[in-house]
Amino acid sequence: MASLIKANSPGYNKDLDYNIYWANDRGERIMEIEKVLGFNYVKAVQSVGPFEIMIPYEKGFETGRDYQIQFWRKPYGSSVSRMDYFGFARTFGRKSSGGNAVMTIRGFDPMYLLDGRIIAYPTQSTAAAVTDNAGDIMKGAVRDNISNDEDYGGSGLTPSRDMVDFSVAADLGDGSSITRAFSWDNLLGMLQDTHEASVVAAGDSGTPVYFGIQTSLGLDNKPSFLFYTSTGQPGADRTGKTVLSFENGSVADAEYVQDYSQEVTVVYAGGQGTEDNRTISKQSSSTRYNASRYNVREAFAW
Secondary structure: OOOOOOOOOOOOOOOOEEEEEEEOOOOOEEEEEOOOOEEEEOOOOOOOOEEEEEEEOOOOOOOOOOOEEEEEEEOOOOOOOEEEEEEEEEEEEEEEEOOEEEEEEEEEOOHHHHHOOEOOOOOOOOOOEEEEEHHHHHHHHHHHHOOOOEEOOEEOOOOOOOOOOEEEOOOOOOOOEEEEEOOOOEHHHHHHHHHHHHHHHHOOOOOOEEEEEEEEEOOOOOEEEEEEEEEOOOOOOOOOOOOOOOOOOOOOOOOOOOOOOOOOOEEEEEOOOOHHHOOEEEEEOHHHHOOOOOOOOEEEEO
């Protein structure tokens, strides 16, 4: 999560610059937001990353569903800015604070597009029951339910399911071959479950498959989105390279929490077959379940 930056905060680092741009739902840039009371955003892996920004309320400030925000950041010591976060606005609020009117805008990164679709095909459809490499299963599901104007009833739909400026990368045959059935599931949840299934199938020597959305801007600053899959943990290894501390100004307001409330230490993964004939793989982490004598916490992965 980005730190909450306030220009008058004791932890504010003048060398860590942000520019924030506001656009309508067509990606047409309206303005740069210069008066900012505070903001934060989350960059999540394989999940929806939310944002929040607080600004002085001004009459006439244009808002609407899926208006777009871009946070551009110039890292410490750098002279080059880059877009660090892109979001769609979904919540707009106004309140009086200390005699001043404040607008709060909240929303989500492009992963929320996946969370807004379902696998709109019945159980017997080849679009809802597949045996293939994990990465290709993910891409096929996204093509069938975001970048293709079809569902269980055929094509030529109203409203169209073919999302504008959204494409899917080419199949790579990445990950182990697995069997998945996901009729009427939420699309993002199905992708997350398929990732977990790829982890189980990979075992100790295979390659789990991850997924994400790449956001690119054209010369007109309008966005386009590319769904992709990859093997190996996403991101760059920053071990020993990134130091977060109050002393160097990289942390303004910090909190460290150890939260084990949703921890799972033993997983039963269900494969092909039914009842007694179903293939079951049991995976566990001894380091985790031995952390406490009560810490054998189980879950079933479809």
